[in-house]
Amino acid sequence: MAKIDSLDTLLVEQLRDIYDAERRLTKAIPKMVKAATSEDLCSALNNHLAETEEQVTRLERAFEMLGEVPSAKACAGMKGIIEEGDEHAGEDYEEDSLRDAVIIGSAQRVEHYEIAAYGTAIAHARMLGRDDVADLLDQSLTEEKAADETLSEIAETCVNVDAMSESESDDEEQAQSSQRTSSRGRAAGNGARARSSRSRK
Ligand code: FE
Numbered sequence: 001m002a003k004i005d006s007l008d009t010l011l012v013e014q015l016r017d018i019y020d021a022e023r024r025l026t027k028a029i030p031k032m033v034k035a036a037t038s039e040d041l042c043s044a045l046n047n048h049l050a051e052t053e054e055q056v057t058r059l060e061r062a063f064e065m066l067g068e069v070p071s072a073k074a075c076a077g078m079k080g081i082i083e084e085g086d087e088h089a090g091e092d093y094e095e096d097s098l099r100d101a102v103i104i105g106s107a108q109r110v111e112h113y114e115i116a117a118y119g120t121a122i123a124h125a126r127m128l129g130r131d132d133v134a135d136l137l138d139q140s141l142t143e144e145k146a147a148d149e150t151l152s153e154i155a156e157t158c159v160n161v162d163a164m165s166e167s168e169s170d171d172e173e174q175a176q177s178s179q180r181t182s183s184r185g186r187a188a189g190n191g192a193r194a195r196s197s198r199s200r201k
């Protein structure tokens with residue numbers, strides 16, 4: 001393996017890492033769709049699967065633009081995020097919408113990791129005067145950010161807090177449960193609401 005002796009080599013190494021991450025996702029996203037229940041969530045994940053396949057192709061183009069043969073190097077970060085997502089989705093949930101909520105959380109971890117990875121690679125490409133490569137990667141970065149926003153929106157609608165409180169029909173638990181539900185509702189809504197109020201600015 002080549003020694004990383006310059007920013008050019010480093011950029012190629014990072015692309016190899018992202019290439020592996022994106023290829024892993026083309027296999028992981030269909031599994032998330034299978035585990036998900038909400039139609040909105042499934043269609044958002046399927047849309048992003050199509051984008052992810054295009055992102056793989058874009059990375060192959062970026063390698064070629066840099067005079068390199070496309071090759072992947074195991075991305076331990078994405079491997080771990082996908083494993084953790086599988087673990088969370090495999091837990092026992094009282095409501096399908098609770099599983100959907102955790103799948104959204106896992107998918108957003110994926111997007112944020114990708115946003116960080118592309119951000120760094122794009123910055124390095126620009127430092128190297130390779131705006132052509134940076135612009136190409138920026139198309140993928142834009143898609144990752146949009147996917148993250150869409151997931152935030154779905155998080156606000158797909159977890160039905162009312163339905164969950166109705167399922168706890170035990171009379172003696174009623175008072176306790178409505179207390180729990182309201183604190184849960186606040187916890188679930190917080191991140192998404194903070195984000196959407198930011199995007200309105
Ligand atoms: Fe991606």
Ligand code: ZN
Pocket residue numbers: 017018021074075076077078
């Ligand atoms: Zn990685």
Ligand code: FE
Pocket residue numbers: 048052110111114143144147
């Ligand atoms: Fe993505």
